[in-house]
Amino acid sequence: MDYETVIAERQGAVGIVRLNRPKALNALSRQLVAELNHALDGFEADAAIGAVVVTGSDKAFAAGADIREMQPLTYVGVYQDDFVAAWERLSRLAKPTVAAVAGFALGGGCELALMCDIVVAAETARFGQPEITLGLIPGAGGTQRLARSVGKAKTMDMVLTGRLIDAAEAERIGLVSRVVPAEALMVTALEVATRIAGLSRPAVLMAKEAVNRAFETPLAEGIRTERRLFHSLFATEDAREGMAAFAEKRPPAFRNR
Ligand code: CAA
DSSP, rough: OOOOSSOOOETTEEEEEEEGGGTTTTTTTHHHHHHHHHHHHHHHHHHTTOOEEEEESSSSEEOOOOOOHHHHOOOOHHHHHHTTTTGGGGGOEEEEEEEOSEEEEEEHHHHHHHHSSSEETTTOOOOEEEGGTOOOOOOOOOHHHHHHHHHHHHHHHHHHHOOOHHHHHHHTTSSEEEEEOEEEGHHHHHHHHHHTTTHHHHHHHHHHHHHHHTTOHHHHHHHHHHHHHHHHHHGSSHHHHHHHHHHSSSOOOOOOO
16 A cells, blocks of 8 residues: 555564655654554454564654644643544554654654664654643643653653653663664664564563563463463464474474464
């Protein structure tokens, strides 16, 4: 399918969605979010895809919600439409997601990165929640996911002042997984995603599900979920194969079942 504001492509078992509104620094218009979601639905349904990379341009991953589009919105309108609920699609993808971030990841752009499982950042990346400077607050999980991933001190600093942080600080506080030189960004993100896509699909999906429980449940409940998922993997052919391959000192041949 041809999109106007994103580019969807694949490399081997990895789906790639590139946000592509260069004139607006990939601001997240309704159209862009709808096209992003359509591309994500396609990759989720495609058995040949094992992981998804979401990226932007050298200058911007995404500069946030489209402020021009938001300007005329009213309280009743955004309430009735449940504005930004559609953005959550990325956070509900069962398959692992890697954000490859260069340049600005601001507001909703930072929130999209936070919805991904692994964030690889170029040294040029800058993260921020500047909504407060517009008289707003983050609306796509920024106050919640950021607090869970970097804690109260840095979240309050970013959300209350709108201060941008660079890639080094983002890595130090745990907002991003890895920082690489700008020219190595896509290679690294694709390496990470390709590695994950080559592992046992049921194990990968359950690993993601289990880690995500840590953010939604008390510890005892999360531990129980982990134990049940761990037990269930003993029913998969892939776990037999993985353990046999280790014992036989050969690489495993996973068949995703
Ligand atoms: N919405 C709409 N258009 C945007 C945009 C946005 N979020 N961010 C940038 N643009 C547009 C600019 O209007 C400009 O367009 P024109 O050339 O037509 O004027 C173009 O992109 C280039 O931007 P700048 O000229 O401003 O580029 P810069 O390099 O000088 O500055 C920037 C870059 C610091 C990112 C600046 O553009 C900026 O501050 N953008 C807004 C960031 C922001 O406040 N994001 C939060 C949005 S609210 C939100 O996301 C809510 C939520 O949580 C759900």
